[in-house]
Amino acid sequence: MNDRIRHPGLRAKRMSADDAAALIRPGMTVAMSGFTGAGYPKAVPQALAARMERAHGNGETFRINVLTGASTAPELDGALARAEGVELRLPYQSDPAMRERINAGTLDYLDIHLSHVAQHTWYGFFGEIDVAVVEVAGIREDGSLIPSSSVGNNKTWLDQAQRVVLEVNRWQPAALEGMHDIYYGTALPPHRKPIPLVAPDDRIGEPYLRCGPDKVVAVVETDAPDRNSPFNPPDAVSQQIAAHLLDFFAHEIQRGRLTPQLLPLQSGVGNITNAVLAGLASSGYRDLTAFTEVIQDGMLDLLKRGVVRVASATSFSLSPAGIDEFLAHVDSYRERIVLRTQEISNHPELVRRLGCIAMNGMIEVDLYGNVNSTHVAGSKIMNGIGGSGDFARNAYLSVFMSPSTAKGGAISGIVPMASHVDHTEHDVMVVVTEQGLADLRGLAPKQRAQRIIDRCTHPDYRPMLQDYFDRACRDSYGKHTPHLLDEALSWHQRFVETGTMRQ
Numbered sequence: 001m002n003d004r005i006r007h008p009g010l011r012a013k014r015m016s017a018d019d020a021a022a023l024i025r026p027g028m029t030v031a032m033s034g035f036t037g038a039g040y041p042k043a044v045p046q047a048l049a050a051r052m053e054r055a056h057g058n059g060e061t062f063r064i065n066v067l068t069g070a071s072t073a074p075e076l077d078g079a080l081a082r083a084e085g086v087e088l089r090l091p092y093q094s095d096p097a098m099r100e101r102i103n104a105g106t107l108d109y110l111d112i113h114l115s116h117v118a119q120h121t122w123y124g125f126f127g128e129i130d131v132a133v134v135e136v137a138g139i140r141e142d143g144s145l146i147p148s149s150s151v152g153n154n155k156t157w158l159d160q161a162q163r164v165v166l167e168v169n170r171w172q173p174a175a176l177e178g179m180h181d182i183y184y185g186t187a188l189p190p191h192r193k194p195i196p197l198v199a200p201d202d203r204i205g206e207p208y209l210r211c212g213p214d215k216v217v218a219v220v221e222t223d224a225p226d227r228n229s230p231f232n233p234p235d236a237v238s239q240q241i242a243a244h245l246l247d248f249f250a251h252e253i254q255r256g257r258l259t260p261q262l263l264p265l266q267s268g269v270g271n272i273t274n275a276v277l278a279g280l281a282s283s284g285y286r287d288l289t290a291f292t293e294v295i296q297d298g299m300l301d302l303l304k305r306g307v308v309r310v311a312s313a314t315s316f317s318l319s320p321a322g323i324d325e326f327l328a329h330v331d332s333y334r335e336r337i338v339l340r341t342q343e344i345s346n347h348p349e350l351v352r353r354l355g356c357i358a359m360n361g362m363i364e365v366d367l368y369g370n371v372n373s374t375h376v377a378g379s380k381i382m383n384g385i386g387g388s389g390d391f392a393r394n395a396y397l398s399v400f401m402s403p404s405t406a407k408g409g410a411i412s413g414i415v416p417m418a419s420h421v422d423h424t425e426h427d428v429m430v431v432v433t434e435q436g437l438a439d440l441r442g443l444a445p446k447q448r449a450q451r452i453i454d455r456c457t458h459p460d461y462r463p464m465l466q467d468y469f470d471r472a473c474r475d476s477y478g479k480h481t482p483h484l485l486d487e488a489l490s491w492h493q494r495f496v497e498t499g500t501m502r503q
Contacts, residue, residue: 004138004168005219013219017043020133020165020218021051026062027087028130031121031157034076035069035315035342036269036294039150041133041167042224045076052085063087067126069152069315069342070114070293070386071095073227081107090126091117092384103380111374114293114387115346118156122188132161136209137172139219144208147180147339148172149226150315155182155341158211166216170223175330180339181205197350200264200291201310201338231297231319234275237403240434242275245359245399246283248430248437264291265308266351266391267299268360269317272401274298276359281307291354293345293387295337297322303336304329312338314345346387351394358391362400364411365456366418367449367469368481369425369440371400377492378419385422392427404433404458410500412461414452416468417488431456445481446473464503 005011021044024030034040055062063085070092071077077095080086089098090110101107112120120126134154138146147154149172158164183205187193197204234242252258265288267273277298280288290299290311297319302308304325318326326333344350351358362373363382372378374385392398400423402413413433425448431438436455440448453465468484476482491501 004170004174005221006141007139007143007213009213010139010143010166010216010219013216014221015218017047017220020044020220021047023163023165023217024048024064024131026055026064029065029067029127031067031129031132031153031161032072032076033069033134033148033150033152033154033157034072035150035152036071036317037073037228038226038316038318039135039148039152040068040072040076040226041135042075042169043167043220043222044133044165046079049079049083049085052080052083056084065089065126067091067117067121067129067153067157069117069150069154071383075227092386094383099381099383109381109384111381111384113346113385113389114342115348115390117153118186118341118343119188121153121156121160129157129161131163131165132157133165133167134158135167135169135172135222137169137174137176139166139168140208143211143213145211146177146207147182147209148176151180151182151339152314152342154209155184156343158209158215161215163217164211164215165218165220167220167222170221171225173327173330175334178207179334179337180207182207182209182341183344184210186343195344195347195349197344198353200289200312200354203338205340226316226323228318228320228323231274232271234271234278237434238272238275239279241272241401241403241432242279244432244434244437245276245401246279248439250283260285261287261289263355263357263396264289266290266292266356266358266395267296268386268388269294269296270361272361273359277302281305291345291350291356293342300325300333303333310336310338312340312345314340314342346390348390348394351391355396356391356394357397357399358388358395359399359401360388360392362402362413364413364415364418365400365402365428365431365452366415367452367465368445369428369431369448369452370418370421371423371428372418372420373400373422375420377496378489389423389427392423397429398423398427399430399432400428401432404435404456405460409458409460410502411495412458412465412491412501414457414461414465415491415501416465416472417483419489419492433458460502
């Protein structure tokens, strides 16, 4: 590993994962790298979980606060959750064991916009960061760090933590060096200055992370892959949703509101957005750009085929096949991919300046366009808001996509009133299901409602929703945004009690 750890002083701080984990004590706030299953520490969290399990077996309490970039993997979130070792988790998670404990009320979870995490840390809202555990691809002679497959909040963790543990992962390709753009020009009010980025491929920082060698207390060597699940091929529903959105893009180009190069794309992770990306290739688009959070398989394919010229993000989220493709052609991708810190990739100022097209998933949307992207029946968290709010609120176009039903038709994706609201009607411009697309721009509330009913609702639920809306327009206390408050959430209550929203 000497070729990966080239700083003599830090090479002397090498130790086992067990010894490094021993530096973390109960009650600490620990910031860890990782964003969407990439670039997370692989060894220290598992060693820490084993310590927690031993402590609990001896009747001792060993819990910590865990901050990351976004979701990680079973070796981190899953291991710590199963060890009952997490007091507080933020800002985004997707691990089943972690989710189970959050929804059982035994673990506190703070769901916040990803763009807010760094500045809230600098403000001190989360208290002191005791230890940062950060994966890197290498350490240079001068002590600067070569970031790995995600950047996330690593700059902030290294700046703010009292002590730093580095995992140097040989599995991460050495050719990642030069792909990153770490901007050190952010400041807190009243000293902020405009961020000098006006195009997705602008480089405004440096390729390396800074960390004073004296702050580093341990260096752990690893050789372990990122854990990302393969994506299923787009199903018929995903392809229908993609087709509706691509037709909409063509219409917007015809009307002169978009050019054939569209605008910088942002897409959430999943099969629907992969289907949209695949559709862009087959529809003849070329010379597109992306300013997004995550590079997934679909985006990698567009880069390879020349459909997308450059993609800016903060992390990869690749299937095993996608990882193989990236590693086989990493020198080529390095010229067309820029990985930035999360506070830049999700920065509202930049999203607004670039005029992004934001495409994100949802759990449900109500009659008036309020979107719930995080909770089932208003109280059970799924993963979190992630960066969708950063983009939707500031995008040139904000699009939310979902099948019109779930659970074999037992749940309608279109409901009278959203049981939880992450994106208000003011931030939602376009709603798409396999049934159709509702362009809500320029429409008053009742016009929005009728368009969503007509274009997006599944036929099994359309008469129910129309009946509710008609009675609400007639009997509601107010007629601007009509609701029947005594039954607005009755669909969700019926699902909780009977397992279906159907009457």
